[in-house]
Amino acid sequence: MGKENPAEKALNLIRGRLCDPTFVFRPLSGSSDSNYSKLKFIVSTSITEGCNNSILLLGPRGSGKAAVLDLVVGDLMEEYPDSVTLIRLNGLLHSEDNCAFKEIARQLCMEHHLLFSKMASFDENSQFIIAMLRECGLAHKTIIFVLDEFDMFAQGKQRLLYSLLDAMQSVTSQAVVVGISSRLDADQLLEKRVRSRFSHRKILFLPPSREEIDSLLEHLLSLPADSSFPSGYVSQFNEKIKSITSDTRFKDMLKTFLNANSTVNSFLKFIFRAVSSMNLESGLLSLENFKTALSSMQRQPKLEAVRDCSILELYLLVCMRRLEVKEQNSYNFISVMKEYKTIHDSFQTSDYYAQNVCLRAFEHLREREVICYAENRGQSQAGEYRPMKLLISASELHQGMRSHACCPAILLKLLDH
Amino acid sequence: MPTIAGPSFSSHEHIAAARSENTVEVNTPRKRKLRSDSAAEVSTPMKLKSPRRCAVSIPRTPMAEVKEESNGKPETQFDCLDVKSKWNPRDEDQMKAVKEALHVSTAPSTVVCREDEQGRVLEFVKGCMEQKKAGSLYICGCPGTGKSLSMEKVRQQAQDWAKQEGLPCLETVSVNCTSLTKTTDIFSKILGENKTGKKAIGSSSPLEQLQIMFSQKRESPSSKMMLIIADEMDYLITRDRGVLHELFMLTTLPFSRCILIGVANAIDLADRFLPKLKSLNCKPLVVTFPAYSMQQILRILQERLVELPYVAFQPKALELCARKVSAASGDMRKALSVCRSALEILETEVKGSIDHEPQTPVTEDQVVKMDHMLAALAKTFKSPVVDTIQSLPQHQQIIVCSAAKAFRGSKKDRTIAELNKLYLEICKSSMITPAGITEFTNMCTVLNDQGIVKLSQARNDKLKRVSLRVDEADITFALKEIRFFRNCLL
Numbered sequence: 070m071g072k073e074n075p076a077e078k079a080l081n082l083i084r085g086r087l088c089d090p091t092f093v094f095r096p097l098s099g100s101s102d103s104n105y106s107k108l109k110f111i112v113s114t115s116i117t118e119g120c121n122n123s124i125l126l127l128g129p130r131g132s133g134k135a136a137v138l139d140l141v142v143g144d145l146m147e148e149y150p151d152s153v154t155l156i157r158l159n160g161l162l163h164s165e166d167n168c169a170f171k172e173i174a175r176q177l178c179m180e181h182h183l184l185f186s187k188m189a190s191f192d193e194n195s196q197f198i199i200a201m202l203r204e205c206g207l208a209h210k211t212i213i214f215v216l217d218e219f220d221m222f223a224q225g226k227q228r229l230l231y232s233l234l235d236a237m238q239s240v241t242s243q244a245v246v247v248g249i250s251s252r253l254d255a256d257q258l259l260e261k262r263v264r265s266r267f268s269h270r271k272i273l274f275l276p277p278s279r280e281e282i283d284s285l286l287e288h289l290l291s292l293p294a295d296s297s298f299p300s301g302y303v304s305q306f307n308e309k310i311k312s313i314t315s316d317t318r319f320k321d322m323l324k325t326f327l328n329a330n331s332t333v334n335s336f337l338k339f340i341f342r343a344v345s346s347m348n349l350e351s352g353l354l355s356l357e358n359f360k361t362a363l364s365s366m367q368r369q370p371k372l373e374a375v376r377d378c379s380i381l382e383l384y385l386l387v388c389m390r391r392l393e394v395k396e397q398n399s400y401n402f403i404s405v406m407k408e409y410k411t412i413h414d415s416f417q418t419s420d421y422y423a424q425n426v427c428l429r430a431f432e433h434l435r436e437r438e439v440i441c442y443a444e445n446r447g448q449s450q451a452g453e454y455r456p457m458k459l460l461i462s463a464s465e466l467h468q469g470m471r472s473h474a475c476c477p478a479i480l481l482k483l484l485d486h
Numbered sequence: 487m488p489t490i491a492g493p494s495f496s497s498h499e500h501i502a503a504a505r506s507e508n509t510v511e512v513n514t515p516r517k518r519k520l521r522s523d524s525a526a527e528v529s530t531p532m533k534l535k536s537p538r539r540c541a542v543s544i545p546r547t548p549m550a551e552v553k554e555e556s557n558g559k560p561e562t563q564f565d566c567l568d569v570k571s572k573w574n575p576r577d578e579d580q581m582k583a584v585k586e587a588l589h590v591s592t593a594p595s596t597v598v599c600r601e602d603e604q605g606r607v608l609e610f611v612k613g614c615m616e617q618k619k620a621g622s623l624y625i626c627g628c629p630g631t632g633k634s635l636s637m638e639k640v641r642q643q644a645q646d647w648a649k650q651e652g653l654p655c656l657e658t659v660s661v662n663c664t665s666l667t668k669t670t671d672i673f674s675k676i677l678g679e680n681k682t683g684k685k686a687i688g689s690s691s692p693l694e695q696l697q698i699m700f701s702q703k704r705e706s707p708s709s710k711m712m713l714i715i716a717d718e719m720d721y722l723i724t725r726d727r728g729v730l731h732e733l734f735m736l737t738t739l740p741f742s743r744c745i746l747i748g749v750a751n752a753i754d755l756a757d758r759f760l761p762k763l764k765s766l767n768c769k770p771l772v773v774t775f776p777a778y779s780m781q782q783i784l785r786i787l788q789e790r791l792v793e794l795p796y797v798a799f800q801p802k803a804l805e806l807c808a809r810k811v812s813a814a815s816g817d818m819r820k821a822l823s824v825c826r827s828a829l830e831i832l833e834t835e836v837k838g839s840i841d842h843e844p845q846t847p848v849t850e851d852q853v854v855k856m857d858h859m860l861a862a863l864a865k866t867f868k869s870p871v872v873d874t875i876q877s878l879p880q881h882q883q884i885i886v887c888s889a890a891k892a893f894r895g896s897k898k899d900r901t902i903a904e905l906n907k908l909y910l911e912i913c914k915s916s917m918i919t920p921a922g923i924t925e926f927t928n929m930c931t932v933l934n935d936q937g938i939v940k941l942s943q944a945r946n947d948k949l950k951r952v953s954l955r956v957d958e959a960d961i962t963f964a965l966k967e968i969r970f971f972r973n974c975l976l
Contacts, residue, residue: 101838110834118582120589127870129936191667226721231664240591252937253870254955262718262751265629268590268823269866275877329921329929331879369922462903462923464910 075302076352079292080344086289087341090136093333096288097137098144104272108247109141111270115245116149116211121237123246123267125219127253128274131334134249135217137274142213154180154205154212160221169222169229170194173214177201195232202242212244219248223258230259234266276331282323285333286314289340290354302352309353319356322363329367339366371461374437375469381422381430383476384409386466387483389440389459399443402431402453416479428453573796575836575852581829584798587790588825597639598789599782600632603773604640610771611644611745615653615711620700620742622734622768624756625749627775630817633749636775637715640747644713658713663721669729672722676714676744693732700739712744719748720755727759734760738768746770777816783808786818787825803828803859810863820866828854828862871956874936875964881921882929883965884912887974889939889954890961899942899953902927906948912974923948 086092097105108124115122126134146153156176163169174194178185181201189197205212214233216222222230236242248255256264256271277285290310292303313319326339342362347354378386388408392400406424413421422430434440443456461469467484470476574580586592597604607623614621625633641658648656661675673692690698716722722729737746748770752758756770763769778786787804791797807828811821832854875886888908892900906926913920921929927947934941942951965971 101834101841110830114585114830118585120585121591129874129932195665228664231718235662235664238591240593251935253874254937262629265817265819266590268826269820270823270827271865271870273870273873275873276879325919328880329882329925330932367922367925369924371924372922465923 075298076347076349078297079302079306079352080347080349082292083290083344084341087337087344090133091140091143093285093289093337094133094136094140096284098140104274105137105141107272108137109144112141112213112245112247113145113148115243116145116152119206119209119211119243121242121244122270123234123237123248124270124272125248125250125256125267126272126274127250127255129276129332130251131332132274132276133333134274138215138247138249142215152210154210155215156180156212157215158217158222160216160218163229164221164224166226166228167191170198173198199236202236202244206241206243209243212242214244214246216246216248219250220252220255220258222248223255227260227263230263231266234263237268238266277333277336282327282336283314285336286340290344306353309355313354313356313359316356319359322359326363326366335366339363342366369465371439371465372469372472374439375461375466376473378434378439378469378473379430380420380475380477381427382434383470383473383480384412384420385427385430385434386439386459387480388412389457390463390466390484393459399456401456402428405431405457412483416483418477418479573798573853575798575832576840580796581833583794584791585826585829587794588787588822588829590819590822592790593635593638594786594790596789597632597635598786599778600636600775603775604636604643606773607636607640607747608643608647611640611713612647614745615644615648615656618711618743620737620739620744620746622737622746622770623748624770624772625747625775626751626753626755626772628777628816629751630815630819631775631777632818633775634717637717637747637749641713641715654710656713657710658715660715660717662717664718666721669722669724672716672729672733676712696736697739700736700742700744702741710743714744714746716746716748719750720752723759730759731762734763734768734770738763738766778812778818778821779816780805780808780812783812783816783818783821787821797853798829799825799854800856803854803856806856806859807863810867814867824859824862824866825854827865828858831858831861871938871960872964875938875956875961876967880918881925882933883971884918884974885909885926885929885933886938886961887965887971888912889952890958890975893954894958899951901948902930902941902950902952903948905930905952916970916974 094105097103098109100106104126108126111122111124114120126138128134142153142155146155154177156173158169158172163172170191171189171194174189174197175185177183177198202212233244233246237244237246252258256267256269259267287310291307292298294300294303327336339362342365343358344354346358346361348358375383375386385405388405389400392404392408397404406427409421409427412418431440435442439461440457440459443458459466463484470481470484607625610621610623625637627633637660641660645656645658648654659676659678661672663669663672666672666675670691670693673696677692677695716733719730722733724730734746734748736742736744748755753772753774756763756772760769784805787799787808791799791804804825807821807824811817811824814820832852835858836852875883878886885905888905888911892905892908906923909926910920920926930939930941930950930952933939938954938956940953940955942953944950962975965975
């Protein structure tokens with residue numbers, strides 16, 4: 070009883086940390102070279118000096134662009150209360166001009182406690198926005214426009230972008246436009262007059278380096294030494310973490326994982342799965358946790374399907390593969406049965422089943438989407454005469470059979486032959 | 487004497503010259519108070535009647551001024567240099583002042599380098615006003631070449647001139663066509679109606695009202711001329727080009743009194759979309775605003791900085807910026823943005839040094855130098871493709887490599903399954919465990935999101951077609967450091 074609680078508490082604490090982007094990206098605010106500082110510098114100069122700016126945040130999905138922006142905006146709202154208004158737009162929802170202007174007007178009304186009328190027309194909305202920009206400029210309040218999925222706004226006539234960026238060029242307004250996009254060429258999508266008004270500042274969010282990953286790991290997984298945990302437990306836990314991270318097997322595992330997907334988001338998911346499979350009895354993490362997490366993140370569903378097949382089903386798959394190798398590109402159940410019979414005759418295998426059993430196995434394979442009908446047209450024909458095709462490649466079949474629990478050796482030989 | 491003040495002047499010229507030119511402006515910003523008062527009293531302020539004088543007068547006036555200030559100050563030019571160079575980048579107010587001078591939204595009080603075009607437009611407008619005839623004008627040019635700015639100046643100048651000559655004052659309507667909900671709203675804007683959708687007198691549309699107005703003789707002889715400036719005119723182009731035609735036809739009506747100035751980017755807009763006007767012999771006059779050359783950009787930047795009492799930029803740095811921007815696009819906004827970027831780089835550098843050594847005094851040379859400008863130019867003009875490819879995870883780099891190899895020939899797209907085969911070959915030849923097909927498809931989707939490859943839509947995942955969006959040269963350049971990929975791409 071005494072041992073359960075600290076483990077559960079530790080688990081909850083770590084899982085809470087992993088789900089909170091503010092905690093994850095907080096250490097970045099220390100270094101002066103990071104994207105956080107660059108973004109904060111640009112936005113805070115606009116607030117303090119009143120010059121308008123426009124920035125683009127670029128990077129693959131899940132690299133923390135929106136999270137860092139939220140962090141910066143949160144910090145600035147604390148430093149300069151009452152001087153910052155935030156307007157958020159999303160390219161998936163508001164890419165149409167009418168929608169976008171309505172949404173901006175609505176958010177401005179909410180911020181400044183005005184009544185918003187849903188019946189307002191496009192003209193009224195745009196005049197309201199211009200008036201608000203002027204008012205806020207006079208009152209030295211900065212409006213931060215955040216445009217998520219910026220490349221979606223660049224479709225069509227780009228009127229919203231033109232109006233916003235044009236407002237940046239006038240002296241009366243005090244605003245910043247921050248665009249977030251995963252496309253590297255987002256600014257090439259803009260029309261040339263919109264691009265001319267954009268101030269070409271881009272902040273690139275690159276995947277973290279090995280050192281950053283190591284320090285992030287330590288930051289996330291070390292338990293704090295406060296009184297809610299028994300003191301021996303905390304030091305034990307942190308020691309175990311250190312020993313795991315310095316293990317070469319762990320380093321190799323991490324390398325395999327990062328070679329496929331190196332964004333911060335996927336890394337957090339990986340850690341989350343590892344931590345969730347922690348053994349609550351011992352209350353400590355182990356290398357196996359990370360191994361299970363890795364295999365669950367790099368699943369190969371077709372391989373697993375082949376691994377779970379029965380021997381008869383494997384026979385049928387091998388027959389289909391052999392037919393493919395013999396350049397017989399369209400085959401149906403009857404031809405597969407012929408091949409099956411040929412194999413049985415030439416190799417005297419022990420498993421030979423009747424046609425209706427094989428048909429059942431065939432249906433099974435089709436349900437698991439390992440094979441399927443080649444065309445949807447000939448639906449009038451009976452199932453046995455319709456052409457079929459394999460949905461897995463030869464190498465997947467190979468691998469699946471090799472990792473099968475009890476695959477007969479003759480099948481492997483048949484496949485290679 | 488004036489001949490001495492010629493090519494022999496080096497970088498000091500623009501500082502001294504600009505100092506005197508500053509007295510040209512009648513409305514000067516508050517920074518002028520820092521200047522010595524003698525300069526203000528000595529030189530006569532020149533009105534902008536003949537804009538050509540501005541261009542010519544720069545080399546002359548320093549010598550003239552020095553001569554006039556003959557109260558024993560021969561080192562006037564060098565004095566002002568000393569006065570100017572005490573810029574402390576750590577002082578926030580000074581930094582703010584420089585940034586404000588370079589911001590795009592700060593409209594300069596004189597528009598330099600566009601005197602020629604402004605003069606032509608102004609002459610045209612004046613001619614129309616004097617003869618009480620209607621006319622149309624089309625302004626074209628690349629973005630960032632000073633069109634809207636010049637039109638504002640022309641408007642003010644025309645109004646001032648009308649007041650001066652005793653003509654009835656000019657009514658002006660300035661419309662940015664992106665703000666119109668419907669293209670026909672421009673007519674209501676011209677009529678001065680603010681509420682759209684409401685029909686005014688009777689049931690005639692605003693266009694019809696304008697046409698009626700311009701076809702009837704007005705009784706009063708002192709009718710006002712109307713100056714209509716339509717910005718971003720290509721938003722008015724519809725399929726049947728009706729609105730644009732009607733707008734220009736308004737100037738051909740017998741008693742029309744409007745001067746229409748249309749501004750857009752396309753050079754041949756008038757020819758392509760208004761062929762009818764040619765037959766009616768009232769084609770609009772076309773004034774092209776060419777992109778800025780290096781000298782012009784340099785002059786404009788110097789103009790903006792000259793009003794400040796200190797030197798913030800090394801002259802060679804400004805020259806480099808002007809050269810690069812004029813070679814790229816000639817867009818003035820870009821030049822200003824690059825200069826501000828360089829300023830910010832200097833600011834971060836200074837702040838960094840403050841953190842390390844707070845007690846050292848400011849060295850004399852803390853201005854924006856060539857390396858700051860080079861860094862700012864690199865940031866603006868470099869595309870993030872190379873950096874991103876270099877920081878992709880290894881498997882995604884292999885996919886990009888196999889795509890580069892696959893699309894070398896004539897075939898420009900492949901299915902995912904074919905690309906997968908190439909990918910497996912490369913992995914096998916270098917003893918790397920390949921990722922499964924699901925992972926592979928996911929990685930292709932990630933690359934598609936980033937704009938490196940393009941995935942077409944298909945029902946089956948494996949049948950989606952992949953094509954490259956970046957140049958193969960970029961890929962080779964990005965991956966040339968890694969021997970493994972160098973061999974791959976051979």
